[in-house]
Amino acid sequence: MKPIGLTDMGLQSTGDSGEAVKSGWVPAEMALGEYVFRRLMSAGTNTVFGVPGDFNMGLLEHMYAEEVSGQGLRWIGTCNELNAAYAADGYSRYCNKIGCVVTTLGVGELSALNGVAGAFAEHVKVLHIVGVATRATQAAPELHGNVHHLVPRLRNSNFEAPNHKVYSEMVSGRVSCCCEFLEDLDTACDQIDHVIREIWRYGKPGYLFIPADMPDLKVSSRNLVQTPMITLERAVLERTNPAASDRIGLEILQHLYQSSTPAILCDGLCDRFGLTAQVRRLVEMTGIWNFSTIMGKSILDETQPNYKGVYYGAGSEARHALLQECDLILYLGPVKDEVNNWKYSIQFNPQSLVIELHPEYVSLSRNGEQTILNAGHLLPVLRSILVHLNVANLSFNYPVVKDQPERKRQYAADEQITQAMLQHVIPECLNPGDVMVVETGTFQFSVFDMQLPTELKYISQSFYLSIGMALPAALGVASAMKDYPRLHLSSKLANEGYTPRLILCEGDGAAQMTIQELSSFIRYELPVEVLVWNNRGYTIERVIKGPTRPYNDIMPWDWTKLLRVFGDFDGARSESVKAKDFNSLVARLSLWKSDKRRSKVRLMEVILDKMDFSATLQDMAKKFQHSSA
Known part of the structure; x- marks a missing residue:
């Protein structure tokens, strides 16, 4: 095939990690299966988890194409599909890339569903690729009848053809941010790219259903040349307004400059949107009191002097008392659920100004009144705060807190473990x-x-x-x-x-x-x-x-x-x-x-x-x- 250009392929830095980017010639056309794995690598995914099945093995064969395996993509076959989904979740939690799990129709994908649901509930980026029956089988179901791995209809299943999209309908919009079912080669690459963009944008799982006859068919590589990499930063920023983010960031800074006892409450979405280093930098630059939530634990440096511990409402009385002293709370990346908020017992001083920075909104609340700015997004607004911050304008006056020295108990050598x-x-x-x-x-x-x-x-x-x-x-x-x-x-x-x-x-x-x-x-x-x-x-x-x-x-x-x-x-x-x-x-x-x-x-x-x-x-x-x- 005639190459149409030299383009960067493989790992992509989101701007913070300084990773090397791999390069290679991109042919004008390639097999759809190869496109899937090249696009995954371009998003930073270097390992794929899963279990082979008759509907996905044609796709898996393309992992061993020289252009794919030579770039370092690895297959890890797990003992079952549920474990594969859990592994993809763990992969993403560590490196903040997209974890990928590949299963087969029905028996495999449903086994993985609990793992995908957990990733959805906890904002983890997972792509679930499911191999399904061929397009010919789907197009003429009356000729093929009830296909293995597919549930028949409730009534008249011996006379009516099965619904080949029954499983995709189960997950679409329920435990996935995006669900694409490939049918047309002309749109397949756009659909693949769309799923990956949405996973980055929402920080939640997406689904890609690929018929068994499609992986070997040729598609244009145009998307890989025009958009060599799809990154978290690009996916988020293309849907945000830079000017609006700057305005919000500057407004937040004015509130911070007027505060004498501000605090940062750091929650789990800071990690999910790749902002751990930025949050730590903000804490280091300002010397602000800072607290974690349960889901935000370890995002902050717990050894720095102004770290006050994990705040989980009524279960953490000492941290609750400290936060009551704060006139401004920057609540970064909030995740509101009954565990993280300890049965919704997190409460701030009504007189305090609470500013929440979330991927979907920025809100300001005080005395029961709340203003929600839908134009804001955690990532660009936090970046704006760091760019425009003038530490000379800060004037904090925290109350003196006497830390209680921890009493280290001495244990006998043969004492039972507790x-x-x-x-x-x-x-x-x-x-x-x-x-x-x-x-x-x-x-x-x-x-x-x-x-x-x-x-x-x-x-x-x-x-x-x-x-x-x-x-x-x-x-x-x-x-x-x-x-x-x-x-x-x-x-x-x-x-x-x-x-x-x-x-x-x-x-x-x-x-x-x-x-x-x-x-x-x-x-x-x-x-x-x-x-x-x-x-x-x-x-x-x-x-x-x-x-x-x-x-x-x-x-x-x-x-x-x-x-x-x-x-x-x-x-x-x-x-x-x-x-x-x-x-x-x-x-x-x-x-x-x-x-x-x-x-x-x-x-x-x-x-x-x-x-x-x-x-x-x-x-x-x-x-x-x-x-x-």
Whole structure:
């Protein structure tokens, strides 16, 4: 084929990370399947997760075209489709690119649906590609009847043809921001690009349904030449008004200049829209008091002096009292749900001016009155604030706050491990820049009030709360860390050459949901440290209801032997230990902390009492009781 130009292909920086951009000749035409994967790479996706099926294997073959595989795109086949969706979610959470999962019609895509729903609920960028029946089969359903993997109609299914779009209709506008069903080659590339743009724009999953006969057919590569890369920044800014963003930014600065006790409350959408570095810079430039929400934890540097902790309403009385002293609150990237807002108990001083910067709006409220500016978007408005900020105009006068020194309890060597002990031990065994993935469960609620090391990235599904998600999500995180080494680190820490550890904190009950994905860490040689909290069942559920009921029990497993079963037959690529007391816990964690080798899968089974939980979790359980009383 005749090449029509040299164009940049592959990784694209959003303006902050300084990544290298790959280059290659683009032919005038290419197979649709190749176009799909080239476009994904141009958006920064270097790993694809999924499970093969008869309707998607024709598409998957195009991953091995020299022009695709030669650019570094990897396939990671997971043990099931749900785990693939979780892995794509984790991939995106770490590198802020689009996580991609490929499944087959019905049996595969529906298995992945829970993972996609969790990504939708928590604003995670995932592209779900589904291989479906050929266009000929869809066009003449009366000739083909009820196709495998497709549900028949409720009535008269032996006489009426099935609805080939029944699954796309289930997800469109419900758990996806965009859903494109390819049918016409002339519009297919535009549809693919549209899905990717919408995923960037909304920060939520999108769907792409590709008939099995289309991947080998030729399409024009014009879009790849005219728009070599589709980035988050470009997708957002092409729908915003720069002048309006500047006006809003300048207005916010005037309020900040007039404030004597302002605060920043940093929430999860700051991370989802790639603004972690900008928020940290704003804090550093101003010296402003700053707080995180549950979903915003680790976006801010928790070691800097003006960081005051995680604010989650009535569950965090000390932070609540401090925020009542603030006359201005910049609420950045707010996510309002019953967990993040602790059953909607987040309340500010009515006299305070609260400015919310969200991807869909900017709002100003005080004394029950609210003004909403739909022209605003978190990304360009925050950028405007940083560009125009004059620190000489700031005049803060915070009340004196006496920090209560933490009393470090001394533990006996043979003392039984408890959640309270973990709250002290775990932070001390983390290094600056590490990545910690935490499963839904008892320990998750102990993390809120931990002070994490500088530049540690914390990842947890803290609203949708699907137990079992964290283990395969950590597979996605590990893959992203391989594709984008040290991406989350500042240049200073990255230049020191430290290789971050990936630590997965996993409950025994949750692990039994998705445990087989441990084999993928071994298969693809992705190092991870897994801490399995063995509390003999669903302790988080026991706190809510039925502490002694058998429905909260699980079958005990011999956790330290699992990695042999899952592929490390000779024990060369993994190690497993059991910790029953303080000494055995700290000794092994300290060893892992200091060991600079990052090549093995390490698993520690940590023995806990089945009714051991934090006061924070107990408070949550009271608020979330489901009762008619």
